[in-house]
Amino acid sequence: MPFGADGHLSSADLFRQFAPFVASFLLRMGVSRSDLDDVMQEVFLVAHRLGGYTPGPAKPTTYLASIAVRAATTHRRKHKVRSFVRANDELVSGAAGEGQSPEAAFEAQRRMRLLEAALDRLDDDKRAVFVMAEIHGETVVSIAAGLGIPVDTAYSRLRAARKLFQTAVAELTADGAVGISPRMQRVQP
Amino acid sequence: MTKRLTPLLDDPAAAPDVRELLLAGRDASVTDYDFNAGLERHMTHVQTGAPLPDWAKGLEGSSGTGTAVVTGTSLIGWLALPIATVAVVGAVMLLRDREPEPAPTVSAGAHGSSGEPTQVVQAAPTAVPAAAPSEAGLRADRAAREPHGSTRALETSRRAANGRGQSSAKSAAKRASTAAGTRPGSSATGTAATGAARAPSSGDLFDGSPIPTASQADNVARSARSASANAAQAERETAAEAVALDERRGEAKPEPAAIDDTRLEREMGMLAVAQRVLHTDAARTLSLARQGESEFAGSMFTQERKQLELLALVKLGRLDEAKRLARPYLARYPNGPFSDRVRRALATGRVER
Numbered sequence: 149m150p151f152g153a154d155g156h157l158s159s160a161d162l163f164r165q166f167a168p169f170v171a172s173f174l175l176r177m178g179v180s181r182s183d184l185d186d187v188m189q190e191v192f193l194v195a196h197r198l199g200g201y202t203p204g205p206a207k208p209t210t211y212l213a214s215i216a217v218r219a220a221t222t223h224r225r226k227h228k229v230r231s232f233v234r235a236n237d238e239l240v241s242g243a244a245g246e247g248q249s250p251e252a253a254f255e256a257q258r259r260m261r262l263l264e265a266a267l268d269r270l271d272d273d274k275r276a277v278f279v280m281a282e283i284h285g286e287t288v289v290s291i292a293a294g295l296g297i298p299v300d301t302a303y304s305r306l307r308a309a310r311k312l313f314q315t316a317v318a319e320l321t322a323d324g325a326v327g328i329s330p331r332m333q334r335v336q337p
Numbered sequence: 338m339t340k341r342l343t344p345l346l347d348d349p350a351a352a353p354d355v356r357e358l359l360l361a362g363r364d365a366s367v368t369d370y371d372f373n374a375g376l377e378r379h380m381t382h383v384q385t386g387a388p389l390p391d392w393a394k395g396l397e398g399s400s401g402t403g404t405a406v407v408t409g410t411s412l413i414g415w416l417a418l419p420i421a422t423v424a425v426v427g428a429v430m431l432l433r434d435r436e437p438e439p440a441p442t443v444s445a446g447a448h449g450s451s452g453e454p455t456q457v458v459q460a461a462p463t464a465v466p467a468a469a470p471s472e473a474g475l476r477a478d479r480a481a482r483e484p485h486g487s488t489r490a491l492e493t494s495r496r497a498a499n500g501r502g503q504s505s506a507k508s509a510a511k512r513a514s515t516a517a518g519t520r521p522g523s524s525a526t527g528t529a530a531t532g533a534a535r536a537p538s539s540g541d542l543f544d545g546s547p548i549p550t551a552s553q554a555d556n557v558a559r560s561a562r563s564a565s566a567n568a569a570q571a572e573r574e575t576a577a578e579a580v581a582l583d584e585r586r587g588e589a590k591p592e593p594a595a596i597d598d599t600r601l602e603r604e605m606g607m608l609a610v611a612q613r614v615l616h617t618d619a620a621r622t623l624s625l626a627r628q629g630e631s632e633f634a635g636s637m638f639t640q641e642r643k644q645l646e647l648l649a650l651v652k653l654g655r656l657d658e659a660k661r662l663a664r665p666y667l668a669r670y671p672n673g674p675f676s677d678r679v680r681r682a683l684a685t686g687r688v689e690r
Contacts, residue, residue: 159383163376171367182613184370185378192379194393215393222392259361266358282345283362303342310345317355 155203159196162208167192169284170212176267176279177220180227187223191216210286210294217276217295224272266316270309277302278309378690387689604633611645616690619652644675651682659683 157165170191171184179187194215195201201208267275276295280286292302345351346359381387611625626646630639643666650659660683670676682688 160376160380163372163379167372167375168367171370171372172365175365175367176362181369184367185375188370188375189378189382190390190393193382193387194389196379196383197389197393218392219390222390256361256365259358260365263358263362279362281342282359285344285363288342306342314345314352314355317352317358321354 157201157208159192159200162195162201162212163192166208166212169209170216173213173216173279173284174220176263176283177217177272177275178224178264178268179220180223183223183227187216187219190219194219205290205293207286207290207294209284210280210290213276213280213284213286213291214294214296217272221272262317262320265320266313269316270312274305274309274312277305278313281306282310282313385689600633604629604636604638608638608642608645611642611649615645615648615652615688619649622646623649623653640670640673641675644673644679647679648682648688651686652688654686656683656686 167188170188174184174187174191175181191212195212198215201211204211206214267279270278277288277291280291280294281288288302288306289299292299295302297305346356346363348356607625607629611622611629614625615622622645626642626649629642630646633639633642643662647659647663647666650656650662663679663683667676667679678689
């Protein structure tokens with residue numbers, strides 16, 4: 149990982165190295181595809197204004213995630229009443245998975261929708277910790293440092309988020325996980 | 338307490354569905370985003386000194402070390418700025434209408450032993466719209482949506498402030514002034530109200546300011562309910578007077594627009610689409626902005642909508658028309674959140690992203 153002489157990373161360095169992480173994190177935090185670029189730009193612009201990343205207790209990923217959480221939360225609040233726009237976005241961006249058979253693409257899409265629906269059951273605080281820990285594989289200590297919360301609090305949120313997530317998945321797949329369950333059809337974007 | 342947790346993916350006790358979904362999330366890469374183009378845009382924003390998004394204004398000045406970004410004093414700034422803005426606006430409104438005040442009618446539970454209002458009383462106006470919007474507040478909101486909404490809303494609030502239930506009337510004044518000048522989501526009142534409505538929790542991601550205790554919160558709620566009831570009575574009387582006055586004048590008073598989620602959703606949806614297609618289909622933005630203004634004239638989104646109309650005209654090369662229409666806009670909103678962007682567009686003939 150090419151760091152500066154003192155480990156400092158400018159916002160451009162951060163973008164080059166961690167943009168895929170930030171993009172994925174934002175999507176898992178509920179940002180719609182069509183707004184991804186706008187929110188990405190906001191995250192890295194804020195990182196730039198903060199002077200980039202200087203090594204500390206948090207890793208660059210959790211540092212960026214702490215900014216992205218705020219951006220995603222604001223975005224989600226704004227878009228609660230714009231859900232129909234989001235529905236169109238999802239249709240437009242539904243062509244992911246080039247080279248996959250139609251069945252595999254459908255299955256991948258079904259899983260992602262199920263994942264989103266289950267994550268939607270978590271509040272923003274728990275969701276952030278859960279996504280970083282369980283999907284991006286960050287350590288709880290680094291997550292706590294990035295978010296500026298006590299490690300015990302991070303563990304506590306993670307435990308609570310796990311319970312909620314598992315319950316949500318059980319409920320969402322209760323009708324037989326072949327297709328999207330009727331409940332899923334209601335909650336999907 | 339800090340026992341190491343096995344990731345769910347590696348936990349054999351976790352349900353297969355759960356592991357499958359987490360694996361899907363871990364494997365999913367963002368394939369339809371052009372990272373090179375994104376980096377170019379980022380560099381352009383850096384070079385042109387693009388303004389920070391509203392949500393990050395309080396962050397500027399905090400350091401970019403690998404420690405928490407959303408914590409400590411920077412958060413106090415985030416919370417304090419909108420609350421202070423609301424407080425200043427409210428204070429200005431009240432000072433303008435100040436009359437010899439009768440004894441406060443806010444509930445006794447909100448007073449200290451000396452009889453002076455405690456800090457809990459001051460918190461009540463913020464809590465009212467979040468916890469239980471009073472009739473006065475709703476009326477002010479309705480008035481703000483009408484043509485010349487800001488004037489009517491302020492009048493409504495002033496009349497209510499002169500009656501009983503002053504605490505709630507103050508909140509109505511704040512809500513009215515905010516509705517007239519800002520938009521929800523980014524508005525100071527929205528933030529403050531959200532902050533008041535949040536249940537206090539230790540270690541909250543966005544905390545950093547003093548959190549009221551449970552008993553303080555109870556007091557706030559009690560005083561808010563009491564003030565709301567007083568304001569409702571005052572508002573009923575005020576509304577009756579207003580109707581009688583209108584009837585005497587023989588004016589056909591337009592029915593206030595109903596507070597209707599569907600209507601609001603439609604308006605915001607139109608605005609969102611207009612904003613989204615500004616750079617790709619300015620003619621559609623222009624059409625949506627004008628249609629929106631005819632449909633929701635004088636709503637709280639007027640300022641933003643008119644801004645889009647002006648930017649669309651610039652984008653379409655109709656600079657003379659844009660300049661002509663911008664004169665009254667900039668005269669009305671000289672320091673509005675979109676005014677600088679409009680000025681830059683008019684000066685350069687280009688619309689920033």
